[in-house]
Amino acid sequence: MDLRTHLAVVRQRWWLVLATVMIGLGAAGLVTVRTEPLYTSSVTFFVTTQSQGVTDAYQGGLFLQQRVKSYADLLTSDRLAHAIVAAGPVGLTADEVRARISSRVEANTVLLRATVTDSDQARSLRLTEAVASHFVSLVQRLETPPGAQEPPVKIETVSGPRVSADPVSPRPARNLAVGGVLGLLLGIALCVLRGLIDTTVRDGATLQQLTSSPLLGQIPWDVEALTAPLIVGAASQSARAEAMRKLRTNLRFVDVHESARVIAVTSAVQGEGKSTLSCNLAISLAEAGWQVLLVDADLRRPKIAQYLGLEPGVGLTDVLIGEVDVADVVQPWGDRSLLVLPGGSMPPNPSELLGSKGMADLLRALRESADIVIVDTAPLLAVTDAAVVAVQTDGVLLATRHGKTTRAQVATATEALEAVAARVLGCVLNMAKVVRADSYQYEMYRTVVADPPPAAPISGVPAAQGVDWPGGAELPPVGAIGDEPGPPRQDSRTVSATPTQELTRIPR
Known part of the structure; x- marks a missing residue:
């Protein structure tokens, strides 16, 4: 880093x-x-000696500088502390007195400073006065040779005793x-x-490197998504909705030579927002004029019907086991060209069901009945369902949650897709942290620029031919991202969905 x-x-x-x-x-x-507040009081001593002539003065100065260092140790000695305690009551023992005294020699001088630190301001001053008196007497006794009247060294007090007005600590x-x-x-x-x-994925560049696929979008974190996950109503003008539109646009240019009409959406682990991404991507594509079919193939934890407010009781599982016809369980959603196939009943063997020939036949039938089919699948690392579905689609979109999914999980999920030779269209960083400046610029642009008119169908997709799906949802003819307009379709046709059922488009 x-x-x-x-x-x-x-x-x-x-x-x-x-x-x-x-x-x-x-x-x-x-x-x-x-x-506890501490006060200090100090006193400064000047050490001198008698000398005659310049040579004597120089030698005497060197002698005193060496002597002063010894006096500094003498200030903190037991002998001086005992002398202070014996002279008068100070409320402290000799050891406590010694602990409160510190000394310092001024560099290259014969000045010696003694400092007393105590929590009692008055006692600090009394101890300093006692130090000044007893230290001079002690030095004189120690330095006076036997039989001499005066010591060769003289100590005078030149400053203090003085106590600090404010506590030093x-x-x-x-x-x-x-x-x-x-x-x-x-x-x-x-x-x-x-x-x-931190081994989680926190930026698009890392995700792109791990998956070796293009980064198609970064969906920003939006606290409103906790209560309103879909990009409808007020949320359609949010930065999250704009990011979905960018993802929709980027899907057009993934591979213009090999268009993807059946797209599986999966993730490495649970809780990465893949189902919400599937719903919002389908809504975004439908807003652009595409006929979109959203399939909930996460048969272990189906969420699509819950998010879209549809009836979840009958759906994909019931179609695959042959109990109902697909045309009877596909539900239109809103006023957009969006149809939804819920997950249906909970099967005991989702992997076998999704890997069956009936599932492959159903996806082929749905491919011919809608412009884009979005298939929401289970997480890759939890079960094999997503890998089974991925090989039957035109490509896979891998969703990764910012700050939650680890790099190892993304790498393992990519390896799982490569193991079945699934085509990875790209990756999406979900719930990403957006730079505040970018969000501010989008909000400012949204407030000053009028909303554009509804987007027209993408080039290459002709207008609707006027055919209906049973249930009332109007379907335009089949088109694909990047496809050229094909020949006109007949008003009525029958497509084999499974070995035991047929999917019919009926003219009005």
Whole structure:
């Protein structure tokens, strides 16, 4: 993953970064509130010695610089702490006094600073005064040679004791800044880590590479689809509906030399939106003037009739076992040229039924009775139903859900289609994340441009000849994406659907 990919991952998971920043700020605030305030007081000593002449002064300076380092350790020694405690009650033990004293030597100087840190401001000042008094006395005793009156080293207090007016700890501004920065870094790290270990498909380029097929569409995520999955009514002007129209257009140019009139729609696993995609693709094709037949071949979990509000009791299963004629169970939908063949009864052997000669004969009959046949099938990795149906169609459309389907699942599904030599027309990334700028541009365009008139039938498909399907739905003659107009059809004909039934188009 390059830098741009990392930035894209962080942008996609901005909420995680925001959450870690808020956690960092909250933790910093909690620490600030619960931390006991600390005050400091300090005193600065100047160390000097008697010298004569420049040479003595230089040598004396070197001597004092080395000596001052020893005095810094003496400030935090047990002997000084015991001397302070013995001089008067301070409410602390010698160890506690020693722990509160710190020392620092100013670089390349003979200045020595002692700092006392305590939660009690007044006690901090008293301890510093005691340090200033007892430290000078201690050094004089230690440095005075036996029999001498004065030590060769002299220590004077040049600054302090002085106590801070405000506590040095905690520092709210600093703590919050540190907490926010740490939260930001943690959030970015988690996003990048999540991106590195995330094996789901999150962009069209990855899906196209995995399937080795063209990316025909990216259907954006729309929260309204949870309650209104179909692109009808107000949803017909949404970005989701426009994406379906782009998918419809792209299907025209998949292969102009070998048109696909019977298209299976499948996915790798359950819950990728393939049934909704099948319905909306059929609606979109019908809007363009095509005569569309939508077949629910997912006999294990049929959803087409439920989405379209049709009677699901009798359908494909009943046709395949010879109980009803296909013309009696096909249901028209809406005012569009869309017919629906529901799944029907739940069979005990869906794979055998879908792979039977009756299914192959039925698809051949339906091919001659509609411009486009959309077949919704079961997921590829769950059962073999989709692979069985795929070999009987002109091509397969593979739907993949953004952020849910893994790359391994897509690769396995593609291998399953290749194993049966099924023709993969292309792939669709469903519920994709759309760049906000693109969505905004579409909404602006939709609000300022009047709705175009209803689309005319695609070139190559002649107008309806005036024939009816039993049940009242008008059917134009057969056409295919990219096909040239064929010779006029007879007003009445009979097509073999299964060995035991016939599918009839009757003139008005």
